[in-house]
Amino acid sequence: MATDTTTEAQMPPPPQTFVRKGFTITTQKLPILKAAPIEAMANKLGITPPEMIFGDNFVAIDHNASGWGxxxxxxDALDRVDKTGAAMLKVAYSKEWQKSREHTHEGIKEVVKPFDWSYSTDYKGTLRSDAAALSSSDVQxxxxxxxxxxPILFFDDVVLYEDELADNGISMLSCKIRVMPDRLLLLARFFMRLDNVVFRLRDTRIYVDFNKAxxxxxxxxxxxxxxxxxxxxxxxxxxxAAIMRDPNRLAQILPLVDIQFNCHVKKTTVSYLLFELTLWRNRERTGIVLYPILVKCWLSQLINPHKQYKSVHTRSLSLAAHRRYDDTWKDSSSSLLGRSEDCASQCQPNLRPSARRNFSATTAAPSGILNSLASRKGGAAETYVSYGFTQKLYEACSSPADYRIPQLAQKGAEIPKTASGEDLGVGEGWWYKDLDLPPTFSTWSQVTFLHMYLLTVRLRALPSIESVRTHSRHLVDHFSLNAxxxxATLHNISSRxxxxxxxKDLFIQWRGVVAAYDEGLVKGDAVLGAAVWRNIWKASATTHDGQELDWSQIATVVAYMRRVLSELSEMSEADLVFGVEGAGGKGKKSSIFGFHEIDLKLAGRK
Structure with missing residues (x-):
């Protein structure tokens, strides 16, 4: 029994593991290698290892869904050290070092060996064998x-090797990693100080944006x-003397001698290339006219995957989505929602828009707003009319997930925080009560984006492209002012x-939302549901309070989006404001922006 206890006590501790939004971070810190492993490493490397070698230590970042790591x-770091002695600059330094120490150290010639005895390495990490290579890029x-x-959710500092260069300096390689709610940063730093000769820093930084992958x-x-x-x-x-021992301070003094940027191509970019290629191959079946600008955008994405899509490109995708909506409704809606055929047959006829419907055509008499927009396309008068028109539309978009922070009215009261450090408020309505989303600024912004997107799809069907651009611009302007x-008022951010x-970050998110939901409308409910999950649920498998996510809630949001788009397609431009706000009064129809019982039926939850 005592032997078993001793054996367990001698077992090394397991590596530390932290998982965040699909990325797994693993670190291990163990003692210096013993004689036998050091000898084996020396034979394998072909050079003598440093004095302090932590051969079992490592830091790893893995994204299992894509196979990248x-x-x-x-x-691997020592394997990048020059083993031939052919680097003349290093040999020159060693001779200079020998000359500066010849009166204080006997036998200093032993330092000059046929390999880089300073253990300088340009190690940039070891990619997994099945991982996609990092391509050269100017993205910083x-x-x-x-x-x-x-808030820092995880931090570790791991030393890989260290050598004091026979008491004449230091050579060290270490890794530091910190994980925040939406991103992580790893710094692998090689620092070398050779007294009276040279200072050297070689930094490799790995930055991961969890939300953008x-x-x-x-x-x-x-x-x-x-x-x-x-x-x-x-x-x-x-x-x-203290600064000469501090790599952080020296990094501000030493000049750059080499700099390289690499970037891993995002999965969303690849999916869009395949998406456009699919549209091109199926242009006859879908009835979509693809303009040459689409092909130009597609080719430009192959050359520069980080270049943003043109606005006309995004518009074409959404028009394609609506034109295919009639054909894909039956096939795509069952992929994620999993509703029964009985429910589909019961609910589909009332929601299905007529084939190839022209959204700008209407049987209703045009109102004053519509006449103004139609007669002054792109003019100054339309701008003023559009500003007030879109303000009403925006108010309907921002109200479903509205929230408040009651602690602001209480002197000295502390505002509660979420696990990621966001201010936690109080909210009412379907998004908070039924979908169990946290009443925070990020939830409000993403739900508002979703409703703005639904309106944007409808506005794209206006007969004038200038009207579409004017309305879209004002809709985003209203959001920016409100955000x-x-x-300033709810979160005390006084700095402009x-x-x-x-x-600026929110505007980038808005562009990503438009692209992701456009893809989902065309490809089906599974893709649309994935986009909803990434944006509103932040690609998390748990709720904000740590409970397992109810995936049927995402299906309900997808059904909600389909239902709202269908009802918007039946409305004239003149009736949009009344449709999204609700006409009010007894017996009048309520706003289409809000939970309806039919959403549960479409999602197969009732």
Missing amino acids: ISFNAY IPIELLKRPD EIIRDYQAREMGYEDVRKALVTGREDI EERM SIRNKYL
């Missing part, structure tokens, strides 16, 4: 996002002579520059 370990790590005071690798090499660094520091009042007001940064 990268890790950092001591062996968004430093401003990393400066935000986001985007990986950026940034490699920077810095180098400067020892005496030049000392002269640069002598004018200051700080402790020069900034909420930041910080609010502007958040607004």
